Amino acid sequence: MNQAINIDIGTSGIRAQLLNLMDSSVLRTAILSRNPLPGANVVDHMDFAISYGQGTAHEILVSAINSLINNLKPGKLKRIAVCGNPIQLSIFEGIEIRDLAFAGRNALEKMRVKPPKRDGHVVSGNEIGLSTDVDVIIPPSIKHEIGADALAMMIKTGFLDTHETCMVTDYGTNAEMALKVGDRIYTGSAAAGSAIEGQQISKGMLATPGAIADLRLSGGWQALVLDEKLRLVEGPRINLRNGTFKATGYPAKGITGTGVIALMYAGLVTGIIKPPHIEGDKIRLGKGITFIEEDVIEAGKAFGALRAGHLTLMHEAGIAYENLETMYMCGASGTYVDPQKARFIGIVPATPKRIVQCGNTSLELAKDLAFDPDYLSYLNEMKKSILANHIMFASSPTFAAIYIQEIALWNEGMPLEKYNANLERSGIQPIPQKLQESIIERRYERDIRELGKSLEIMEPKLGFFATIQCSSCDTCVQGCPKEALSRENESFRVNTARCLGTACRKCEERCPEKKFSINNFKLELPEAVEM
Amino acid sequence: MIRHIDIAVQKIFEMKEKEPAKFKKLIDEGIMIGLGVDLGDRSKEVTTANQIEEQRRPKDPEYAAVTEAVIGGNSAEAVKLTAALIGKGKDPTDLVLHALMPGIQTVCELYDIGESYMPEILLANEALIEGVKLCQEKIGDVHSQGKLISLVIEGDLHDIGKNIVAAILRANGFEVVDLGSDITVEAAVKAVKVANADLVIGTTLMSTTKGGLKALAEVLESEDVPVACGGAAIDRHFVETFGNSVYGRTPLDAVKIAKKICGGKNWKEVRKDLH
Numbered sequence A: 001m002n003q004a005i006n007i008d009i010g011t012s013g014i015r016a017q018l019l020n021l022m023d024s025s026v027l028r029t030a031i032l033s034r035n036p037l038p039g040a041n042v043v044d045h046m047d048f049a050i051s052y053g054q055g056t057a058h059e060i061l062v063s064a065i066n067s068l069i070n071n072l073k074p075g076k077l078k079r080i081a082v083c084g085n086p087i088q089l090s091i092f093e094g095i096e097i098r099d100l101a102f103a104g105r106n107a108l109e110k111m112r113v114k115p116p117k118r119d120g121h122v123v124s125g126n127e128i129g130l131s132t133d134v135d136v137i138i139p140p141s142i143k144h145e146i147g148a149d150a151l152a153m154m155i156k157t158g159f160l161d162t163h164e165t166c167m168v169t170d171y172g173t174n175a176e177m178a179l180k181v182g183d184r185i186y187t188g189s190a191a192a193g194s195a196i197e198g199q200q201i202s203k204g205m206l207a208t209p210g211a212i213a214d215l216r217l218s219g220g221w222q223a224l225v226l227d228e229k230l231r232l233v234e235g236p237r238i239n240l241r242n243g244t245f246k247a248t249g250y251p252a253k254g255i256t257g258t259g260v261i262a263l264m265y266a267g268l269v270t271g272i273i274k275p276p277h278i279e280g281d282k283i284r285l286g287k288g289i290t291f292i293e294e295d296v297i298e299a300g301k302a303f304g305a306l307r308a309g310h311l312t313l314m315h316e317a318g319i320a321y322e323n324l325e326t327m328y329m330c331g332a333s334g335t336y337v338d339p340q341k342a343r344f345i346g347i348v349p350a351t352p353k354r355i356v357q358c359g360n361t362s363l364e365l366a367k368d369l370a371f372d373p374d375y376l377s378y379l380n381e382m383k384k385s386i387l388a389n390h391i392m393f394a395s396s397p398t399f400a401a402i403y404i405q406e407i408a409l410w411n412e413g414m415p416l417e418k419y420n421a422n423l424e425r426s427g428i429q430p431i432p433q434k435l436q437e438s439i440i441e442r443r444y445e446r447d448i449r450e451l452g453k454s455l456e457i458m459e460p461k462l463g464f465f466a467t468i469q470c471s472s473c474d475t476c477v478q479g480c481p482k483e484a485l486s487r488e489n490e491s492f493r494v495n496t497a498r499c500l501g502t503a504c505r506k507c508e509e510r511c512p513e514k515k516f517s518i519n520n521f522k523l524e525l526p527e528a529v530e531m
Numbered sequence B: 001m002i003r004h005i006d007i008a009v010q011k012i013f014e015m016k017e018k019e020p021a022k023f024k025k026l027i028d029e030g031i032m033i034g035l036g037v038d039l040g041d042r043s044k045e046v047t048t049a050n051q052i053e054e055q056r057r058p059k060d061p062e063y064a065a066v067t068e069a070v071i072g073g074n075s076a077e078a079v080k081l082t083a084a085l086i087g088k089g090k091d092p093t094d095l096v097l098h099a100l101m102p103g104i105q106t107v108c109e110l111y112d113i114g115e116s117y118m119p120e121i122l123l124a125n126e127a128l129i130e131g132v133k134l135c136q137e138k139i140g141d142v143h144s145q146g147k148l149i150s151l152v153i154e155g156d157l158h159d160i161g162k163n164i165v166a167a168i169l170r171a172n173g174f175e176v177v178d179l180g181s182d183i184t185v186e187a188a189v190k191a192v193k194v195a196n197a198d199l200v201i202g203t204t205l206m207s208t209t210k211g212g213l214k215a216l217a218e219v220l221e222s223e224d225v226p227v228a229c230g231g232a233a234i235d236r237h238f239v240e241t242f243g244n245s246v247y248g249r250t251p252l253d254a255v256k257i258a259k260k261i262c263g264g265k266n267w268k269e270v271r272k273d274l275h
Helices: A042-052 A054-071 A086-093 A105-111 A148-155 A257-270 A293-317 A331-336 A339-345 A361-371 A375-385 A397-411 A416-425 A475-479 A506-510 B005-018 B020-034 B049-056 B061-071 B075-087 B092-112 B118-139 B160-171 B185-195 B211-223 B251-262 B267-274
Strands: A002-009 A014-020 A025-032 A076-084 A121-124 A135-138 A166-170 A175-181 A184-190 A211-218 A220-226 A232-239 A244-246 A282-286 A289-292 A326-330 A354-357 A388-390 A439-442 A454-459 A463-467 A485-488 A491-495 A522-524 B147-153 B175-183 B199-203 B227-230 B245-247
Touching: A002 A054, A002 A086, A002 A361, A014 A054, A014 A361, A025 A054, A042 A054, A042 A086, A054 A086, A054 A454, A054 A522, A076 A086, A076 A148, A076 A361, A105 B175, A148 A166, A148 A175, A148 A184, A148 A361, A148 A375, A166 A293, A166 A331, A175 A293, A184 A293, A211 A232, A211 A257, A232 A282, A244 A282, A257 A282, A257 A293, A257 A331, A257 A339, A289 A293, A293 A397, A326 A331, A339 A354, A361 A375, A397 A416, A397 B118, A397 B160, A416 B118, A475 A485, A475 A506, B005 B020, B049 B092, B061 B075, B061 B092, B061 B118, B075 B092, B075 B118, B092 B118, B092 B160, B118 B160, B147 B160, B147 B185, B147 B211, B160 B175, B160 B199, B160 B251, B175 B185, B185 B199, B185 B211, B199 B211, B199 B251, B211 B227, B211 B245, B227 B251, B245 B251, B245 B267, B251 B267
Parallel strands: A002 A076, A025 A454, A076 A135, A166 A326, A184 A388, A326 A354, A354 A439, B147 B175, B147 B199, B199 B227, B227 B245
Antiparallel strands: A002 A014, A014 A025, A121 A135, A166 A175, A175 A184, A211 A220, A220 A232, A232 A244, A282 A289, A463 A491, A463 A522, A485 A491
């Protein structure tokens, strides 16, 4: 039986599937619950790659993907197709990333970086360092800043095929978004942060079994948890009056992005959450799972970046909220979230007449390429005909004017009336206070359209090792905020997937003897272990 | 907000246990009010928005109108009124110190008590800059607490935080030359020399670009101009890996650093005080 593999390399996790080429079906699915690279977002990943060598970053990512491939136990493997944002794809392929690493031009010119072309192409597995030497299909970026993941969300939702004014967003750590007016497309990328996938939240986790993904409001709050088949089932019941919970139903391990959205919604409508405060300082959701005021601020920053991004696109395109016909939502968060709640907190515009939830489009595009490798030349052709204007939010005065209102709203408790008044003074349309009735279409039950016969969820277990002769005070081990560092006698180990990377380095900086240096750590590559 | 009487009772008992002094004070006050004693003095402890605006408002109604325009973030109005007053022969230095500055000071004080928000500080800052520009054309430099350079380092464009810090520093009487975003080390050094600055405020949001701040601090060591570093990608531990620098987490930290440096302390002393 001829087989192929499709892989979505995400910033907060990697998803892969084994496909049967004979009948075009999915055989198995395997998920790596974290990205193996140190760091919490793409910029941290890039910084790690630049500071420690792109070769090291490439090796870490490839070895994690090898463990996923092995877990799928392929038989007669013909090819592999991948999709993801340009940074992850470039690290995976082992090509230049520095052109993506700086928002400003001055640093780039100094280094004389030549940006690679990033057209769709095929490389061999050997060349990349995969454990199996088959063709690896890499889809094109539309433009420098608009990656294959953005292409996937535009193609796999129907966004490109319709003539109406519509918007699409891939709700991930780095939220890609696009607005279409006539044949003009306006794109942007909001660093929503991993709160949207649950990971920047103190008890956050990816949308995997045990994650609180929604809440039902009746009497108390009923937490809904993802079970081992990624279906929503009842979990703990939350009693707000006493600040307690009842550990019934499916055991909860943490909260994922959609759970955060549901919780913020519930908190805002009941008045328990008044940003940036929570009545009683925290909400207990389950054993060892609490939602704290820092989480309100983190979530607010992510929500704010999305709303400010959407409004910036509309402002640049010169359309009003009422012109918006359809909103397509992609990614795990875009699929599992209740659109009404998402609209209430602002991450979906208030006015589209139709909201369509589309699942993980990146994995789907990779699947199409795995089934039909000739589709690549079609994508390369198509990329030329897409008239896209990319708006760099980091340098957009419109985005800055809106985002500062979001910061004041979520961090300082500024009322929405002031928010809107300030926008109008800057010549930007206000946020509609009334939500439009819209038709909601949920195309798939899960973010992954077809799981096949089994679903494996693994945690990457790659380690950085070093031998350090010191007094063993363990200041470094105890100071690690992610419990990524461990010590056995003189041997120290960093779990790269948990490590926050160059943005943290608390281990090194706190060493009282100044003996700890991350630079002395070497990569060791054992197999990923199943959870 | 307390919605259930049982929560209220629970909170009262919690307070009795955790903060017995406060609990006793509240009970005593309650008894006093019950006995009809006027506790009018209490209102004086809390500064209200009105009081702040009253205290800061210039006596001269024409000056007060300029102050109002800055508070309201109305740049056009601030410029119009300032120009009119200069035309009437008013002293431009006096206008900066006693008509324009009270506006931003009011907004910052209102912010401290939660009666104003970040976007309003930024709007007031713009109005202030426009007004001060007019005055400077007439007189050259207005006396300031110190001369500062602000910038986002090369490779990064995220400047919202830097703008806030610059606004609050201006409100505190510092002259801030804002270079903007994506500023190279060479351009920053040149600007420091031209302006004869006392301190550089450097920020970045991206972890890939933070090395630029280190490079800047090291180059400026020979000029004896330290760099106050801040922004989402920066923390105290990072700043302590190089010299000629001080870490600041909030805009208020920036004010503290600027006051100390411009007051004659060196970066080592300031670090000792603040880190």
